[in-house]
Structure formats: structure tokens, C-alpha cells
Amino acid sequence: MRISLLPISFLCLVLILAQGCDQWPEPARIRALTPLEEKGWKIFERESCFSSCHLQTIASPGGEDVPGFVPDLRKRPNRTPDWYLAYLINPRAVLPFSPMTSYGYLSRDEIEALAAFLSRLKKDSPAPEPISTKDIPETPPGIEGYQAGRSIFFMYCVGCHGESGSGGGPVGHLLSPEPRDFTDAIWMNKQTEAYLFSVTTDGKPDTAMPPFKDILTAKERALVIRYVQFFADPVARERMELRFVLKQ
């Protein structure tokens, strides 16, 4: 028997409305949807696989997100339209454990509208705390730290930044600006470790670079930025790679 998901999403919508739209973020209640957001809402409803899953968490107020379960879209960090483009086309290149299916069959216009609607569900995130060098945890020097940072990079960063760190990951070309080229030694030498750590913690405003503070521990963030710095020093990197291969 084929169970239609549409009645479920309709029921969830009724539940939200029955709560007086209290669960919608403030701007959604006081400002009408723009034509683009409205188009996105129609696509959200039409793609019943998407909406029936997500409406359940939107309609059940209060609870914290359970890892591995469908997240409450209102609690996700703010995302840029190009982040959505990359994520909707290739979810696991952006978030490796995402259970989402690809929406690459939607047209670019439809994805843009869907992204506008999804952004509208968000509350603004609080401004990030400034980070100084003393907030960055110590990590093991040498191959041990390199290897740990490398695994984190290959899990969480490679989809955008690419294996060689130059920004050519599977979804890198969908982003604007494209991911930073870490092999650019002139750029890298001007960056402080505190800056690299804070971008990895809180994301980079107005770009698709996501915040990792809820995904990686401070130690893991420290390991991965120390690994990233090797891209700008090909000789040191080669030496580490050789030791890495020999250790395997």
C-alpha cells in the first residue's frame, strides 16, 4: 500500500497554525513572505518528502535537536544562498552525515526560491564571541597532530576545499566566492592562527563557509587549522605526507 505523505504535511501545517504561528520566527510573523519566499514555500510543500520530515520538528516546539534526527530548520545556523545550492545538490559533500537526499533535479530558480524560504524560517544567530590565541587548544606536534587534522579535513572540509586545499572540492565551483585557496602562501602567511580558528568556529559572514562550533570540539578545530596551514608549505607537507604513507 502506498501511503501519501501529503496529509501528514497538511496536518503538521494545521498544528503550526493552531499554535497561532507562535513557532514561526518573529520576522515571519510580522513581515509577509516575499514573492520569492512564497514560491519557495510552494516548492517546500510540493516536495512532500522534504516538508513532511521537516514539518514534524517545526511543529513540535521546544525540544533540542537530536543528532541523526531531522533537525529543526529554525535552529540551524544562518546560511547563504550558495551554501543551500551546494547542500541541496550534494548534501553529503557539505555535511558528511546528512540523511538528506539530493534535490539536484530542481532547477536553479527553484533552488533559489527554496533557499529564500528556508532562510526565512531562521532566527538571527547571536554575534560570535571574539577568539584569542589562548582559546586555541594545544595539539600534538608532528605526524600525530597532522594525521588527526588530516582525517577531520577529509571528513568535513574536503567537499568544498578539495583534497589539495585549493578550493576544488566537488561543490566548490557552486559557491560564490569559491572556497579559499589554502595553497596561496602569500595569503596564508598573513593570517593569524586566531583568525583561522575563529573562521572555523563561527564561519565567515556572507560566504558559504559554515560554523563548526556545534560539529567539532575546540581541539578538533585546532587540529584541522594546523593541518590546513601545511597546504601553503609544500615542502613540509610533502615530508608529512611521506611519513603518513609510511605509517599506513
Ligand code: HEC
Ligand atoms: C560549504 C563549503 C565549505 C565547507 C564545508 C568548508 N568551507 Fe571553509 N570556506 C568556504 C568558503 C566559501 C570560504 C570563503 C572564501 C572567501 O571568502 O574567499 C571559506 C574560507 C575558509 C577559510 C579562510 C577564511 C577566509 O578569510 O577566506 C578557512 C580557514 C576555512 N574556510 C577553513 C575550513 C575548514 C577547516 C573546514 C572544515 C572543518 C571548512 N573550511 C569547510 C567554504 C567551505
